[in-house]
Amino acid sequence: MSEPKIEGYKFKPGYSGMAADTASDQTMFKGVHWGKAMMWIFLLSDTFIFSCFLISYMKGRGSTPEEWPNPSEVFALNAFGVPVPLLLIAIMTFVLITSSGTMALAVKYGYERNRKMCGWLILATALGGLTFVGMQAFEWSKLIHEGVRPWENPFGAPQFGSFFFMITGFHGTHVSIGVIFLFIYAYKTFAGHYDEGKRGWFTSMKGDYVEIEILGLYWHFVDLVWVFIFAFFYLW
Amino acid sequence: MSEDFNDNKTIQAQSSETISGEGVRGVAPDKDYVRPAEVADQDLYHGHSFITKWIFCQDAKVIGVQYFLLATFTGIIGLILSWLMRLQLGFPGAAGFMTAEHYYQFVTMHGMIMVVYFLTALFLGGFGNYLIPLMVGARDMVFPYVNMVSFWMFFVAVGVLLASFFVPGGPTGSGWTLYPPQAILEGTPGSGMGIILMCVSLILFVAGFTMGGLNYLITVLQARTRGMTLMRMPLTVWGIFTATVLAMLAFPALLVSALMMTLDKVLATSFFMPTILKAGEVLEYGGGTPILFQHLFWFFGHPEVYIVALPAFGIVSDLISVHSRKNIFGYRMMVWAIVIIGALSFFVWAHHMYVSGMHPWFGFFFATTTLIIAVPTAMKVYNWILTLWKGNIRLNTVMLWCLGFIVTFVNGGITGIFLGNVTVDVPLSDTYFVVAHFHMVMGIAPLMVIMGAVYHWFPLVAGRMLSEKLGKLHFWITFLGAYSIYFPMHYLGFIGVPRRYFEMYNSPYITSAVGVNEFISMAAFLVGAAQFILIYNIIVSLRMGKPAGKNPWQANSLEWLTPTVPPEHGNWGDKLPVIHRWPYDYSVPGAKDDFIPQTTPPSEVAGTEVEKT
Amino acid sequence: MSEIKKEQTTTHKIGIYLWIWGLLFVLSFFSYMVDWYQFQGLLRWSLILLFMFLKAGLIMAFFMHLFWERYALVNVLLWPMTAIACFVGLMVAEGKYTLFSRLFYFFVGGQ
Numbered sequence: 001m002s003e004p005k006i007e008g009y010k011f012k013p014g015y016s017g018m019a020a021d022t023a024s025d026q027t028m029f030k031g032v033h034w035g036k037a038m039m040w041i042f043l044l045s046d047t048f049i050f051s052c053f054l055i056s057y058m059k060g061r062g063s064t065p066e067e068w069p070n071p072s073e074v075f076a077l078n079a080f081g082v083p084v085p086l087l088l089i090a091i092m093t094f095v096l097i098t099s100s101g102t103m104a105l106a107v108k109y110g111y112e113r114n115r116k117m118c119g120w121l122i123l124a125t126a127l128g129g130l131t132f133v134g135m136q137a138f139e140w141s142k143l144i145h146e147g148v149r150p151w152e153n154p155f156g157a158p159q160f161g162s163f164f165f166m167i168t169g170f171h172g173t174h175v176s177i178g179v180i181f182l183f184i185y186a187y188k189t190f191a192g193h194y195d196e197g198k199r200g201w202f203t204s205m206k207g208d209y210v211e212i213e214i215l216g217l218y219w220h221f222v223d224l225v226w227v228f229i230f231a232f233f234y235l236w
Numbered sequence: 237m238s239e240d241f242n243d244n245k246t247i248q249a250q251s252s253e254t255i256s257g258e259g260v261r262g263v264a265p266d267k268d269y270v271r272p273a274e275v276a277d278q279d280l281y282h283g284h285s286f287i288t289k290w291i292f293c294q295d296a297k298v299i300g301v302q303y304f305l306l307a308t309f310t311g312i313i314g315l316i317l318s319w320l321m322r323l324q325l326g327f328p329g330a331a332g333f334m335t336a337e338h339y340y341q342f343v344t345m346h347g348m349i350m351v352v353y354f355l356t357a358l359f360l361g362g363f364g365n366y367l368i369p370l371m372v373g374a375r376d377m378v379f380p381y382v383n384m385v386s387f388w389m390f391f392v393a394v395g396v397l398l399a400s401f402f403v404p405g406g407p408t409g410s411g412w413t414l415y416p417p418q419a420i421l422e423g424t425p426g427s428g429m430g431i432i433l434m435c436v437s438l439i440l441f442v443a444g445f446t447m448g449g450l451n452y453l454i455t456v457l458q459a460r461t462r463g464m465t466l467m468r469m470p471l472t473v474w475g476i477f478t479a480t481v482l483a484m485l486a487f488p489a490l491l492v493s494a495l496m497m498t499l500d501k502v503l504a505t506s507f508f509m510p511t512i513l514k515a516g517e518v519l520e521y522g523g524g525t526p527i528l529f530q531h532l533f534w535f536f537g538h539p540e541v542y543i544v545a546l547p548a549f550g551i552v553s554d555l556i557s558v559h560s561r562k563n564i565f566g567y568r569m570m571v572w573a574i575v576i577i578g579a580l581s582f583f584v585w586a587h588h589m590y591v592s593g594m595h596p597w598f599g600f601f602f603a604t605t606t607l608i609i610a611v612p613t614a615m616k617v618y619n620w621i622l623t624l625w626k627g628n629i630r631l632n633t634v635m636l637w638c639l640g641f642i643v644t645f646v647n648g649g650i651t652g653i654f655l656g657n658v659t660v661d662v663p664l665s666d667t668y669f670v671v672a673h674f675h676m677v678m679g680i681a682p683l684m685v686i687m688g689a690v691y692h693w694f695p696l697v698a699g700r701m702l703s704e705k706l707g708k709l710h711f712w713i714t715f716l717g718a719y720s721i722y723f724p725m726h727y728l729g730f731i732g733v734p735r736r737y738f739e740m741y742n743s744p745y746i747t748s749a750v751g752v753n754e755f756i757s758m759a760a761f762l763v764g765a766a767q768f769i770l771i772y773n774i775i776v777s778l779r780m781g782k783p784a785g786k787n788p789w790q791a792n793s794l795e796w797l798t799p800t801v802p803p804e805h806g807n808w809g810d811k812l813p814v815i816h817r818w819p820y821d822y823s824v825p826g827a828k829d830d831f832i833p834q835t836t837p838p839s840e841v842a843g844t845e846v847e848k849t
Numbered sequence: 850m851s852e853i854k855k856e857q858t859t860t861h862k863i864g865i866y867l868w869i870w871g872l873l874f875v876l877s878f879f880s881y882m883v884d885w886y887q888f889q890g891l892l893r894w895s896l897i898l899l900f901m902f903l904k905a906g907l908i909m910a911f912f913m914h915l916f917w918e919r920y921a922l923v924n925v926l927l928w929p930m931t932a933i934a935c936f937v938g939l940m941v942a943e944g945k946y947t948l949f950s951r952l953f954y955f956f957v958g959g960q
């Protein structure tokens with residue numbers, strides 16, 4: 001996160017720092033843990049996956065002569081007898097952002113070696129994620145109930161259903177994987193693996209609270225993708 | 237780049253007062269100071285049983301060899317398929333069982349295997365795994381376990397791919413580009429299970445590759461040894477590294493298109509499927525956009541070309557430098573050229589789509605970007621030639637392959653400039669001119685580099701030399717034979733022979749090419765057979781080759797400087813090497829030997845005119 | 850690697866996280882309001898994109914710590930997005946062109 005001390009290396013700020021870091025030996029990302037660097041690069045690759053999905057969606061939607069259903073009607077929910085547009089989506093967004101906040105705090109407390117606090121915050125994040133997946137399942141079943149299928153759609157262009165299920169499905173898979181890992185990491189935190197530097201199951205690297213930050217990166221990324229899906233799928 | 241033309245680019249290496257000539261261990265003079273390690277030494281998992289040592293092994297070198305062998309195995313299948321195709325083309329009907337459907341399937345599997353499962357896996361998985369940790373002075377890849385899983389994912393991907401030969405309907409016959417709608421419509425061979433397995437196999441390949449790719453990238457970026465700056469890395473590492481970056485950013489598009497196509501096939505979605513009338517009946521599909529697939533595919537496909545080419549560029553630079561005993565001309569320019577080519581390759585994809593019916597204005601954009609890429613590429617060619625210029629050339633097998641590469645690459649590159657221009661491409665598209673072009677530039681040229689690399693690094697891997705005699709025989713048959721195959725194809729393209737055709741029948745303008753086709757086919761059989769010389773050479777040399785000893789080529793780069801040759805797990809014994817210079821200090825004026833290994837401290841080469849790196 | 854991190858890593862004040870958290874809620878609320886009030890046309894698009902990029906930027910900069918990372922990492926992560934931007938731009942044009950040719954050849958030309 002913040003600049004570590006490296007013997008014999010002087011940190012420079014800004015672009016001259018970038019040039020110096022790049023030109024130096026051993027590491028390019030000074031003080032960045034291997035796992036964290038890997039997660040960042042992986043997320044970059046994953047960004048390209050989601051970008052390709054969204055670009056396909058844009059191109060598909062842009063070139064179909066059939067009418068595209070109006071999302072604020074399709075995704076409206078009846079609250080006390082009045083249809084409220086995008087109500088469920090708004091709640092899902094709320095839940096996901098909440099879980100992102102708890103995750104950010106978990107990372108902070110992890111680095112402060114506050115084991116309990118960190119563990120509870122991870123658990124809270126996991127629960128947020130679980131809620132999100134649950135609500136998504138609800139949304140899917142509602143749409144399926146109304147006759148929307150990946151291959152057809154009573155409200156207009158069939159591509160609506162295809163893209164909707166594929167993209168939210170792919171995102172939901174990411175969330176679910178994240179939830180599984182959150183639970184595992186919550187266990188590892190409570191068990192003190194990061195305090196003792198216990199080696200992981202599949203790696204000879206020693207456990208460290210940086211792993212919480214790595215997991216956090218993934219989780220925030222899932223949130224980040226949702227921001228784009230929200231804008232392009234529900235507001236367009 | 238002005239660095240390259242700077243007059244003060246050499247420095248007089250100074251010796252400190254107390255030490256003259258050879259440095260004395262322990263009392264390192266100031267000049268030799270290298271910053272201490274930032275990162276603690278890596279703990280490795282050492283396998284104990286046969287299974288953990290050789291099968292589910294976490295040693296990058298073993299994984300590299302595994303990748304190499306499996307990729308070669310699939311490559312041989314690709315070769316056999318090409319034989320069958322050439323048999324049909326040269327002597328129609330000679331391969332009795334061959335129907336048009338078979339031909340399509342063979343074309344498709346041949347293309348896909350060669351590009352993805354052979355060349356990509358071989359360069360990045362094979363050479364990348366073996367060479368990256370050694371060349372940057374790391375003990376292993378940074379995540380050995382993930383690296384191991386990467387190989388086994390590749391293994392499964394190959395299995396799924398080959399399984400499609402045995403399912404009802406056979407493998408897909410839609411061409412390696414897999415264009416919908418025909419790829420998944422009845423009437424195309426393998427439009428049932430075949431195409432599904434192809435997509436699944438590609439998805440597995442991408443997933444597995446991502447695991448390996450993350451390893452290669454982070455090892456290069458974060459796990460170099462002391463003194464190893466990015467600008468002291470051998471160009472081999474630069475090439476593989478940049479290619480991996482491209483792969484990490486391009487494969488997502490392949491993954492997405494493969495996934496969407498699978499859904500179109502399995503769930504009858506219509507991502508890529510327009511409304512289709514078949515025998516007067518409207519199919520269940522409708523409203524999709526086939527051209528989107530082409531954009532996604534080529535957003536992957538063009539960088540893929542460079543995923544194959546860049547490692548070849550890097551490796552050949554090192555081979556040329558070592559075997560002409562000269563530093564590589566314009567090292568920094570070479571690095572920048574690799575990086576710039578890599579970056580630009582994401583902005584040229586639709587030059588494969590000039591005749592697809594895309595937005596007509598795109599031609600301007602993509603022709604321009606395509607021709608811009610030619611500039612850094614040409615710079616690289618000049619630099620190879622200038623490296624050879626007045627070099628102390630050792631005309632051994634390795635060097636022959638390098639020269640063969642330069643020739644074929646220039647040839648294929650020039651036809652590429654033809655095809656990059658819309659007006660020239662339109663009539664030539666989908667003819668044998670295109671087949672000639674891409675085989676020259678991404679088939680034969682990288683293959684030559686692979687061969688050169690095998691002759692160069694075999695002594696490192698096996699501890700024994702390959703036979704030079706057999707090597708030269710192998711080279712000359714392959715080089716002359718490959719030229720005989722692909723050079724006449726340019727002509728076939730000009731007279732209009734279309735690509736991916738099973739037979740020309742009696743089209744009057746094509747019957748004139750019958751003789752040419754026969755000739756090409758004979759050459760193809762010969763070249764394919766010649767590859768078994770290499771296999772024979774390897775098998776024999778493994779047992780009876782001349783022992784290589786340490787550093788048989790007098791090379792500078794780290795992979796030859798391990799305490800044991802072949803290197804063991806962990807590569808470096810107890811102490812990691814410390815780097816003081818780039819790997820190209822050959823024939824330095826004033827130096828004792830004609831090479832100065834990267835680990836030699838300045839105090840040991842006092843008074844020589846080494847490059848400032 | 851882990852050895853070095855053993856010393857306490859300095860962290861940021863909790864306030865900043867709470868601030869960002871709050872801002873994200875507010876921005877999400879705003880983008881929801883775009884739909885609620887049914888803004889249309891260019892206004893709708895600019896608002897959607899504005900709030901989207903603001904939210905994305907905040908998440909990346911503070912929750913993912915990019916704001917505190919060194920430029921070497923930040924630049925490596927952001928430059929590749931130019932390829933995506935190019936892809937997006939071209940596909941906007943391509944989508945329009947496909948729609949145009951469909952309408953032109955199937956509806957206008959077909960009559």
Ligand code: HEM
Pocket residue numbers: 315318319321322343344346347348350351355410411412413671675678679680683721734735736737760763764
């Ligand atoms: C002895 C070596 C080789 C021979 C004789 C050979 C022969 C052929 C033939 C006859 C075709 C079919 C052309 C057509 O009908 O359109 C073909 C296609 C192709 N080959 Fe090769 N090839 C060889 C090596 C390679 C290598 C090393 C690569 C790696 C890049 C490669 C990549 C391709 C591709 C991408 C296609 C296009 C497949 C398609 O149209 O879907 N080939 N080759």
Ligand SMILES: [Cu+2]
Pocket residue numbers: 537538541584585587588
């Ligand atoms: Cu291309």
